Amino acid sequence: MSFLELADIRKTFGAAAVVKDFSLPVERGEFVTFLGPSGCGKTTVLRMIAGFETPSAGAIRIAGADVTHLRANRRAVGMVFQAYALFPNMTVERNIGFGLKVAGRPAAEISRRVTEMLELIKLPQLGRRYPHQLSGGQQQRVSLARALAPNPQILLLDEPLSALDARIRVALREEIRSLQRRLGVTTIFVTHDQEEALSVSDRIVVMNEGAIEQVGTPSDIYSRPKTRFVASFVGTLNMFEGRVVDPARGAIRLGETTIFAAAPIENAKAGDARTIALRPEALRCGPGGGGNVLSAVVEDMSFLGSVVRIKALFGEQPFHIDTFNAGGVAPPRPGATVEIGFAREDVIVLDRP
Structure with a gap:
């Protein structure tokens, strides 16, 4: 039995269903990310796990116990919000110890645990400061420590990095993942940032319009998207419309070119329409390496530092090729006709056109 189980969860507000038939097992110690655009229902699912919202249908179980209608303060769940939600009139120490104090823990235990948490988040000297005296990244570390202080069974993170600048965001997400691995706490992370999801997750749940589009490891989600939505939402893809031959x-x-995927095309017959997706980094100027070749005309180039992005035309279809900036090797010039090679394994055939 899974440690956290969401079984056929549904949530409606009036006539609108914002979460639809959502089922997901989560193992103990797993780091699972809900990824999707704003309004897709991912935060609503998180709030139902926390106990801030009650499902209209379905069940939520933690360690085998049904908590669907259990109050939030009885679920042993810690939550970190996007907006920090620290008490401005309390010091860092008092903020971290707040949940323990409400639970009636002894003062000595609270003091010891707060000291442990300050060491854990690498802010041992800042316990006497107030939130306004901290940077955004430091405040979010304190929010994380406050959520972890009571030893929750599950840690919920609701877009905790979106208010931070890019460099701090990258550093803090690495710290969060490191802490999660060290503590072994089951974690649900909500984000609309695909790079965040790919970098920290054991599994990713891609959501769209209140429903699950695909569940898989970061590699599965990136390399083997199952729907057009997942393919277009996660990473950059070139998409072509084709017809099944065999x-x-x-x-x-x-067009006039036949290409081959690495595996048979399931649930298809000759003449069926299919969408083909190719990652820009899987393409290379020149034939070979798998046998698939497209003839294209170079239209433009963008220098992106370590990568050169080439925009080309296959017939009238624009697409992109990403190549490493190998010093001294000049990319093809605009107007040149080139052969673009790619392997069968790089051909993604989407389930529906």
Whole structure:
């Protein structure tokens, strides 16, 4: 049995269903990310796990116990919010110890635990400061420590990094992942940032319009998207419309060119329309490495530091090729006709056109 189980969860506000038939098992110690655009229902699911919202249907179980209608303060769940939510009139120490004090823990235990948490978040000298005397990153560390202080069974993170600048965001997400691994706490992380999701997660749940589009490891979600939505939302993809030639051989016709996928095309017959997706980094100027070749005309180039992005045209279809900036190797010039090679394994055939 899974440590956290969401079974056929549904949430409606009036006539509008914001979460639809959401089922997900989460193992103890797992780091799971809900990824999707604003308004897709990911925070609503998080709030139902926390006990701030009650499902309209379905069940929530933690360690085998049904907590669907249990109050939030009885779920042993810690939550970190986007806006820090620190008490401005309390010091860092008092903020971290607040939950323990409300739970009636002895003063000596609270003091010891607060000291442990300050060491854990690497702010041992700042316990006497107030929130306004801290940077945004420091405040979010304190929020994290406050959520962890009572030893919650589950840690919930609701877009905790979105208010921070890019450099601090990267550093703090690495710290959060490191702490989670060290403590082994089951964690649900909500974000709309695909890079965050890919970098920290054991599994990613991609959501759209209140429903799950795909669940998988970061590698699965990035390399093997199952729907057009996942393919377009996670990473950069070139998409082409084609026709199945021979599903058993993985053969698909793009314009006048036939390409091959690495596996048979499931649930398809000759003549069926399919969308083909190719990652820019999987393409290279020149044939070879798998046998698939497209003839294209270079239209433009963008220098992105370590990467050169080439914009090309396959017929009238624009697409991008990412190549490493290898010193001294000049990319093809605009107007040049080039062969673009890619392997069968790099061909993503989406389930629906």
